[in-house]
Amino acid sequence: MKCPPWPKGKKLVHLDLKGAPPRVEYLHKLIELFSELGVNGLLVEYEDMFPYEGQLKLLQATVHPAYSREEVLSMQELARSKGMEVIPLVQTFGHMEFVLKHPHMWNLREAGHCVGTLNPHKEDSLKLVMEMLRQVVELHPGLNTLHIGADEVYMLGEGEESKLWLASSGHTVEQLFLSHVTKVAKAIKEAWPHMTIIMWDDMMRGMSEATLKASGLVGLVQPMLWDYTPNLDVDKTVCLLEKYCSAGMSDVWAASSFKGSTSVFTCVCSTQRHLDNHLQWLKVAALLSAAVSLKGIAITGWQRYDHLSVLCELLPVALPSLAACLLTLLHGQFGAEVSSRVSEKLGIPSVEVSAPAVYLVLWCLLSCFFLVLQVCQRMVESVPPTEEDGDPAHLHAGAQSSFNVSMSFQNMCFSVASETSLVLNVWFLISIKQRIASFLVFPSGLVSGI
Structure with a gap:
C-alpha cells in the first residue's frame, strides 16, 4: 500500500x-x-x-x-x-x-x-x-x-x-x-x-x-x-x-x-x-x-x-x-x-528484507540438533547466577554480559530473578535461537566499501 x-x-x-x-x-x-x-x-x-x-x-x-x-x-x-x-x-x-x-x-x-x-x-x-x-x-x-x-x-x-x-x-x-x-x-x-x-x-x-x-x-x-x-x-x-x-x-x-x-x-x-x-x-x-x-x-x-x-x-x-x-x-x-x-x-547486489523459507528450515534444524548438543556446557560455564528480582530475560542478557559480571558491575534496574537453573536454561536456549534468527533475517551480511 x-x-x-x-x-x-x-x-x-x-x-x-x-x-x-x-x-x-x-x-x-x-x-x-x-x-x-x-x-x-x-x-x-x-x-x-x-x-x-x-x-x-x-x-x-x-x-x-x-x-x-x-x-x-x-x-x-x-x-x-x-x-x-x-x-x-x-x-x-x-x-x-x-x-x-x-x-x-x-x-x-x-x-x-x-x-x-x-x-x-x-x-x-x-x-x-x-x-x-x-x-x-x-x-x-x-x-x-x-x-x-x-x-x-x-x-x-x-x-x-x-x-x-x-x-x-x-x-x-x-x-x-x-x-x-x-x-x-x-x-x-x-x-x-x-x-x-x-x-x-x-x-x-x-x-x-x-x-x-x-x-x-x-x-x-x-x-x-x-x-x-x-x-x-x-x-x-x-x-x-x-x-x-x-x-x-x-x-x-x-x-x-x-x-x-x-x-x-x-x-x-x-x-x-x-x-x-x-x-x-x-x-x-x-x-x-x-x-x-x-x-x-x-x-x-x-x-x-x-x-x-x-x-x-x-x-x-x-x-x-x-x-x-x-x-x-x-x-x-x-x-x-x-x-x-x-x-x-x-554498492550491494540486493536488499534482503525477509528470510527465504529455506533459511527458516535451516534454523529449525540447527535449533533442534546442533545447538542442543553444545548449549549445556556453555550454559554452565557462562551464565552467572543471580539473586535479584527484575525485568525479562532478554534484559538479563544485556545487563549481565560476561564483562559486567567479571567487573561485578551492572544496572540493578535490569537484573533478573533466577530461582532455578531451569530458568537460565530456557533463557539461554531462547537467546541462542534469536541470535541465529537475526543472522538469517538479513543474509547479505556486512556492507563493505563505506
Whole structure:
C-alpha cells in the first residue's frame, strides 16, 4: 500500500555513540552517504565520547579515547556543508548511567541501586546537568536545537527524598517528573533564550491533557514521540500527538528506528521489521490534523539499550536498513525502485528484507540438533547466577554480559530473578535461537566499501 511521502521537515539520523563509536574518518563517510540519501539533520548522542573538561573529564570513555574537540568541530563543519543541522542529545534525567556509575556521582542517584536515574531533589543535580549542557553548547557554534532526553526515568519516586516529597498531599510521580524537566528547560532558556528544546515523550504519555497544560512545559519543549515497533498502532499514535497539540504543544516530532530496537543482543537487524515501522509512521503523518505541526522525524539507531548493556546490531550491518527506511519515507513505499536505489547507493547486489523459507528450515534444524548438543556446557560455564528480582530475560542478557559480571558491575534496574537453573536454561536456549534468527533475517551480511 502506497502512502503519501513524508511531509516536509527534518529527517534526522540518530548517531548513538555510546557503543562501538565510529572513528571520525568513518563518521565523515557516513555523513557523505546520509546526504546522498536525503538526510538533513543529525541527532548526535555523544554520551561518554564527548570531550568533557574540568570536573566532568571523568565522564570521558577510558576503554577508547573520546572524540577530540577538533574532531567534534570537523564533524559539524562537514554536516553543515551538506545542509545538515546537528542536534546534540544530552540525557538530563534518565539513562545517565555513564555519569552516575562514577563513585564521585553516586550521591546524585535517585536510588542507590539505580545507576541511571538522577535525583531531582538535589541542587547539584541541576548544576551537573547545566554544566554538561554548557560544555556541549559551547562546542557547537551556532547551535539552535537541543535534545534533553528524559526518557525511561526508571524508579523515579523510589529514593528516600522522593518518598518524603510524595508523602505530601497532592504530590504525584507525574508532578515529580514534570518539575525536574521544567527546571531544566527553564534553565536552558535562561542561558540560551533562542534554543529550541526537544525531549522524549514516553514519560508523558499517560498524563492527562490538563496535567500537561499545568506542567509549565508548554512553550518550552517539543515532544518527540518514539515508537519502533513494526505494528505501530496508528490510531493510538495519532490520538497521542493530537493530545499533545491540544495541551499546547503543537510542535511535535516522530522517532522511528532503523536498528537496535529488536532485542538487547540482536546481531543483524531485520530490514523488514524497520520498513514496516516506517510505513506505519507514514500512515500516522497522513492522518494528523492541520493543527499538529510535525517538525520532522528522527530515525534512531541504537548501539546499546543502555550504557551498561551489550552491543546490539553494529552500525555498518544496519546501513541497508537505514537506506531502505529513508528512501521509503521519500517514496511512500518500498518497491523495486527503492530497492534498486539502495543497492546502487551502497554498492550491494540486493536488499534482503525477509528470510527465504529455506533459511527458516535451516534454523529449525540447527535449533533442534546442533545447538542442543553444545548449549549445556556453555550454559554452565557462562551464565552467572543471580539473586535479584527484575525485568525479562532478554534484559538479563544485556545487563549481565560476561564483562559486567567479571567487573561485578551492572544496572540493578535490569537484573533478573533466577530461582532455578531451569530458568537460565530456557533463557539461554531462547537467546541462542534469536541470535541465529537475526543472522538469517538479513543474509547479505556486512556492507563493505563505506
